Amino acid sequence: AMSTYVESIKVTSKDDSRPFMAVFPDLVRELTVEGAEKDIPLVPKHLMKCIQYTVPTGKRNRGLALATSYQILKPNDKDQELAYILGWCVEFLQAFFLVADDIMDGSETRRGKTTWYKHENVGLAAFNDSILLETCLYTILENHFKDKPYYHDLVQEFRTVTRYTAMGQSLDLLTSLEKTPEGKKNLDAFDMSRYSSIVRMKTSYYSFYLPVVLAMKMARIDNPELCRQAKTILLEMGHFFQVQDDYLDVFGDPKVTGKVGTDIVDGKCSWLIVVALQRANPAQRQALKECYGVDDDSSVEKVKAIYNDLKLPKIYKTFEESSFEDIQTHINQLPGGGQMLPPLVFEVFLKKLYKRHV
Amino acid sequence: AMSTYVESIKVTSKDDSRPFMAVFPDLVRELTVEGAEKDIPLVPKHLMKCIQYTVPTGKRNRGLALATSYQILKPNDKDQELAYILGWCVEFLQAFFLVADDIMDGSETRRGKTTWYKHENVGLAAFNDSILLETCLYTILENHFKDKPYYHDLVQEFRTVTRYTAMGQSLDLLTSLEKTPEGKKNLDAFDMSRYSSIVRMKTSYYSFYLPVVLAMKMARIDNPELCRQAKTILLEMGHFFQVQDDYLDVFGDPKVTGKVGTDIVDGKCSWLIVVALQRANPAQRQALKECYGVDDDSSVEKVKAIYNDLKLPKIYKTFEESSFEDIQTHINQLPGGGQMLPPLVFEVFLKKLYKRHV
Ligand SMILES: [Mg+2]
Ligand SMILES: [Mg+2]
Ligand SMILES: [Mg+2]
Ligand SMILES: [Mg+2]
Ligand SMILES: [Mg+2]
Ligand SMILES: [Mg+2]
Numbered sequence: 087a088m089s090t091y092v093e094s095i096k097v098t099s100k101d102d103s104r105p106f107m108a109v110f111p112d113l114v115r116e117l118t119v120e121g122a123e124k125d126i127p128l129v130p131k132h133l134m135k136c137i138q139y140t141v142p143t144g145k146r147n148r149g150l151a152l153a154t155s156y157q158i159l160k161p162n163d164k165d166q167e168l169a170y171i172l173g174w175c176v177e178f179l180q181a182f183f184l185v186a187d188d189i190m191d192g193s194e195t196r197r198g199k200t201t202w203y204k205h206e207n208v209g210l211a212a213f214n215d216s217i218l219l220e221t222c223l224y225t226i227l228e229n230h231f232k233d234k235p236y237y238h239d240l241v242q243e244f245r246t247v248t249r250y251t252a253m254g255q256s257l258d259l260l261t262s263l264e265k266t267p268e269g270k271k272n273l274d275a276f277d278m279s280r281y282s283s284i285v286r287m288k289t290s291y292y293s294f295y296l297p298v299v300l301a302m303k304m305a306r307i308d309n310p311e312l313c314r315q316a317k318t319i320l321l322e323m324g325h326f327f328q329v330q331d332d333y334l335d336v337f338g339d340p341k342v343t344g345k346v347g348t349d350i351v352d353g354k355c356s357w358l359i360v361v362a363l364q365r366a367n368p369a370q371r372q373a374l375k376e377c378y379g380v381d382d383d384s385s386v387e388k389v390k391a392i393y394n395d396l397k398l399p400k401i402y403k404t405f406e407e408s409s410f411e412d413i414q415t416h417i418n419q420l421p422g423g424g425q426m427l428p429p430l431v432f433e434v435f436l437k438k439l440y441k442r443h444v
Numbered sequence: 445a446m447s448t449y450v451e452s453i454k455v456t457s458k459d460d461s462r463p464f465m466a467v468f469p470d471l472v473r474e475l476t477v478e479g480a481e482k483d484i485p486l487v488p489k490h491l492m493k494c495i496q497y498t499v500p501t502g503k504r505n506r507g508l509a510l511a512t513s514y515q516i517l518k519p520n521d522k523d524q525e526l527a528y529i530l531g532w533c534v535e536f537l538q539a540f541f542l543v544a545d546d547i548m549d550g551s552e553t554r555r556g557k558t559t560w561y562k563h564e565n566v567g568l569a570a571f572n573d574s575i576l577l578e579t580c581l582y583t584i585l586e587n588h589f590k591d592k593p594y595y596h597d598l599v600q601e602f603r604t605v606t607r608y609t610a611m612g613q614s615l616d617l618l619t620s621l622e623k624t625p626e627g628k629k630n631l632d633a634f635d636m637s638r639y640s641s642i643v644r645m646k647t648s649y650y651s652f653y654l655p656v657v658l659a660m661k662m663a664r665i666d667n668p669e670l671c672r673q674a675k676t677i678l679l680e681m682g683h684f685f686q687v688q689d690d691y692l693d694v695f696g697d698p699k700v701t702g703k704v705g706t707d708i709v710d711g712k713c714s715w716l717i718v719v720a721l722q723r724a725n726p727a728q729r730q731a732l733k734e735c736y737g738v739d740d741d742s743s744v745e746k747v748k749a750i751y752n753d754l755k756l757p758k759i760y761k762t763f764e765e766s767s768f769e770d771i772q773t774h775i776n777q778l779p780g781g782g783q784m785l786p787p788l789v790f791e792v793f794l795k796k797l798y799k800r801h802v
Contacts, residue, residue, distance in 0.1 A: 190568045242586075
């Protein structure tokens, strides 16, 4: 059943990209030079620059996922344009997180160009820009959804997901700061339960749960049991996505992914290191402790050699297949047998994820 | 009329401090170790530390002002405890701004102790803590006000004021970054209109307007014309307060204020420099351009000498008196002749401000 659905949606998804982009310039204007605060000196123009630099310059997957989900839930509905606008709200949320994250991580580049805070000597004042980006999404919501019966639900979802994401970021930061009694990086903190918590909180909620739940709110689908199960599936997909991302960081082809992985050097709590630590013998564990997170080529090579000795690529392939099947099963078990919520909403996402190489 | 009112309120205000503090520990618990996210590792305890360090450690003027305003609007009401809780939401908002501001300004101390981001090597991760502090206030609102008819109004006020404050912060940062063609600090950007915008956006909305408007929402006072005029008065009071603050930074007695001013060295857009630039002759203007924002004692002394030559203390005293009278007049002109909204709400504030030395 999935393949027929998917062929049709590929078209839908491509079709969405152009009208999605088309609503953006008006949003920028209403937030800046034509907004309620347009007469404040300097700020509207600065904010416009910041928005143009940080919001529309990514892959826009989350905003498009929302628009496509709504298209599936309510085909050719008069509010499809509102779904594009709501999609941009998700993109503003992401820009808020990423501008802040890049400062906290000291990152030089993002999406192939200089990070915002390194750009034009904005410096730490970029923190305030990230706060402004957050406020923008609520201004857009107010301007376009205030009279909708589901307006407060949208605000509530953004609030909750923002809190989860900030908590996930905090958990990630605190985990990477954990030290052994000797003051060295503590790999013992990297277990599968910690990994799953970080991924769920920091990534899955805003990247997978949020776009779909917002489309469901717009479409007035609010059966609580259905929503609960949809959430479970979307968080599972987020986990699936992040494991892939971690795998590709080390085993992906840089010619295909377009980037050279840095998770080993950065000492990230990645799926690979967590599985490796589960399976390592005492000597391998010791070697991982000595080499993981160390910025020299021979340390990185030692870690990779242990990953290969432990057959992580094979373990990954098995995980990918069984996880894909589990998610498919959960989609098929949704209440209403596909009548209350078309499975295509999830399958579009899943199709994009399964066996991806980028 | 004012003096009789004020004597009674001094008692009220003191009485509020203890029950206001009393609700705080339960709020901390519901946000952390007993909150919905209590099972996430590390984060609840970290957040608890952050809250304890940053939220209840100031003067709590804004939270108390809200509680006192509500006490005046609805004396001995069953919801007075809710007013304390809402007061803490304003204090969380302030903590969110201050933690971020200290990072952006590179400040070492705040309220007589090390700033949060310098504390325990939290570093730039403190920016995420400031985001968490912001989310806390909405969690408190949801936990305690969700079923109130005015719940969405409260959320809306916090969001609007957050946007204004971030814009004020941005305007302040952008103003201080303005450079002359030679790349020097540009004092020409410091005019009275710019000064007023910064103060209104960055300080008055969240410090003066927000506490009173929230108390009014709780008391179900929502005549639009009354609200509009109340807002005007509160923003006037914020301006009055900031001018005082700027005056005391240079001319206050450090033994009374407890701090040595740094506005001249920091090159701040202060009321004093704006008035000085308005009144300076060409030679004085040139000297100000050379000495303002320069970190050495003789430059600071030269600026102070010019301030004295231009009789700024006398100009300030005149401003203080006429501004106080204007505000009094506006209070007396509120619609309803004090029946719709007791003037005491404003007079309590004003009394605290007038002829203060700290
Ligand atoms: Mg990063
Ligand atoms: Mg990061
Ligand atoms: Mg990655
Ligand atoms: Mg500061
Ligand atoms: Mg500052
Ligand atoms: Mg000051």
